Amino acid sequence: MATEAETGLAFHPMDQFVVKPLFRHIEPGTCVPSQNITEGCIRWYEPTNATLWLGLTALAIIALFVFGTRGRAIIPNRVQSIAEMTYGMVYKMLEDICGKEGLKYFPFVMTLFCFIVFSNYLGLLPKSFSTTSQIAVTGVLALMVFLGVTILGFVKNGAHFLGLFWVSSAPLALRPVLALIELISYFVRPVSHSIRLAGNVMAGHAVIKVFAAFGAMLLISPIIGIVVTPLSVLGIVGVYGLEMLVAIIQAYVFTILTCVYLKDALHPSH
Amino acid sequence: MELMGQYLGAGLACIGMAGAAIGVGNVAGNYLSGALRNPSAAASQTATLFIGMAFAEALGIFSFLVALLLLFAV
Amino acid sequence: MFSLLQAAAPTAAETDTHAAPANAEAAAAAAGHGADAAAHAPAATGHAVEAAGHAEAAGQAVGMPQLDITTFGNQIFWLLVTLAVLYWVLSKVALPRIDAVISDRQGAITGDLMQAEEYKKKAKDAEAAYDKALSDARAEAHKIVAAQKADIQKDLDNAIAKADAEIAARTSESEKRIGAIRDSATADARSVARDVTAELVRAFGGNADQGAIDAAVDARLKGAA
Numbered sequence: 001m002a003t004e005a006e007t008g009l010a011f012h013p014m015d016q017f018v019v020k021p022l023f024r025h026i027e028p029g030t031c032v033p034s035q036n037i038t039e040g041c042i043r044w045y046e047p048t049n050a051t052l053w054l055g056l057t058a059l060a061i062i063a064l065f066v067f068g069t070r071g072r073a074i075i076p077n078r079v080q081s082i083a084e085m086t087y088g089m090v091y092k093m094l095e096d097i098c099g100k101e102g103l104k105y106f107p108f109v110m111t112l113f114c115f116i117v118f119s120n121y122l123g124l125l126p127k128s129f130s131t132t133s134q135i136a137v138t139g140v141l142a143l144m145v146f147l148g149v150t151i152l153g154f155v156k157n158g159a160h161f162l163g164l165f166w167v168s169s170a171p172l173a174l175r176p177v178l179a180l181i182e183l184i185s186y187f188v189r190p191v192s193h194s195i196r197l198a199g200n201v202m203a204g205h206a207v208i209k210v211f212a213a214f215g216a217m218l219l220i221s222p223i224i225g226i227v228v229t230p231l232s233v234l235g236i237v238g239v240y241g242l243e244m245l246v247a248i249i250q251a252y253v254f255t256i257l258t259c260v261y262l263k264d265a266l267h268p269s270h
Numbered sequence: 271m272e273l274m275g276q277y278l279g280a281g282l283a284c285i286g287m288a289g290a291a292i293g294v295g296n297v298a299g300n301y302l303s304g305a306l307r308n309p310s311a312a313a314s315q316t317a318t319l320f321i322g323m324a325f326a327e328a329l330g331i332f333s334f335l336v337a338l339l340l341l342f343a344v
Numbered sequence: 345m346f347s348l349l350q351a352a353a354p355t356a357a358e359t360d361t362h363a364a365p366a367n368a369e370a371a372a373a374a375a376g377h378g379a380d381a382a383a384h385a386p387a388a389t390g391h392a393v394e395a396a397g398h399a400e401a402a403g404q405a406v407g408m409p410q411l412d413i414t415t416f417g418n419q420i421f422w423l424l425v426t427l428a429v430l431y432w433v434l435s436k437v438a439l440p441r442i443d444a445v446i447s448d449r450q451g452a453i454t455g456d457l458m459q460a461e462e463y464k465k466k467a468k469d470a471e472a473a474y475d476k477a478l479s480d481a482r483a484e485a486h487k488i489v490a491a492q493k494a495d496i497q498k499d500l501d502n503a504i505a506k507a508d509a510e511i512a513a514r515t516s517e518s519e520k521r522i523g524a525i526r527d528s529a530t531a532d533a534r535s536v537a538r539d540v541t542a543e544l545v546r547a548f549g550g551n552a553d554q555g556a557i558d559a560a561v562d563a564r565l566k567g568a569a
Contacts, residue, residue: 044417065438107435
């Protein structure tokens, strides 16, 4: 931000992640919780841009999976094929990793996968708000998985679930050390699980915004701009392509890790 | 002075991403060489590939996060 | 910067409860911190809160927007609503429907395959029946041909036998006639020879005994014959 005054380039890579109410403008200085000034703060119930894009995500998923499969055709059309292929992919992933017992949790895993894929892709639209770039959102997703898996593990296996941390194949002297490491890595799971997704999405979007800011160089200095502007446009195209890939891969990774954690809860033998 | 420290720290934190890049490259390269030796087993191991990549990449994401926190939140 | 503002804020809040002279001092200190951190915020406002406000008013994020705890409640609430709706729609409507469609298709494919198998078997049966009919017809034809051949052979044999018999009969008749002719010719020749001999003997003046002449002629004829 310090460079802005000198060069005239407007770098605001993080502005796209600001949560704003849809129907009102927050007056400056009306939300400082540390000073008990909260009248301008975003209420938990009011519709914001996050609400809008969460809703659009839900609508897109419903459009694909409910209206797309309305025909119930034996020979599917394109939209129905996409829905069926997504279904088949997640189903197979869950079955391969967790076995038949894991299929009980298929709707949950499918919900996670579809939500992440669609909000990643909707977040790639210009001027949109990517919900998966918010730590709050991915944190809730990861905590849901973490708490769900932990509770499920104890309900299904009781104290036997703790065998996950007690590596019985290791020498006895090493086991307490390994147990400590396993315990720490178990509790780091939700952190890495959520930050991986949010970080990937945020990084890509921020990099695109930085390139976009450099794209305005032609307006400021034609001599430098003639080189920098085409390069930055190319850069945006390249990063955008990469982001398309990252969007699906991160959703896949999030889902597959959910499956792996679920497997640990169902079969805790190390 | 404090600002300089933040920027320096953020830049240094970004070096951590190089480690993640090496790790991810290692995973992908070893997968490829294994897949070329035994192509029939390749398809069944893509899930493992992605899990390995995700774990390797997570540490790079942590260093990215440290950089962001230094730049914007400290 | 964010935490700087936050750090400055409690100072200001704290001083509100204190006496008035201390308040002005602390506010000035807070304003100084805020201005330092957010480089472009005008220091003239004299209050840290307003410095933060200006940064927001300029439409810029102060620090990482993701770490702004005041928005968390809103996001989490709407996220949970969205996930609940999605979970309900997917688990109650979409996934059972897709599952049904996929198993229907599987059933249709299996059914079609079985039907195809059946048709194939039928075709094989039909081919076998055709082959059998063909070989039967061929055997029948062979039989008929053989019967016809045998009939013809029999007729032919009969005709040949009849013809043979006729030829034999005719031959024997002809032989008989030839024999008769030859006999009559021999008898004629003998009587002529006897007559001639008797005449010759008479002419020579002999008185020939008829019996002796006949015997002599017969002996001579036997030798000639």
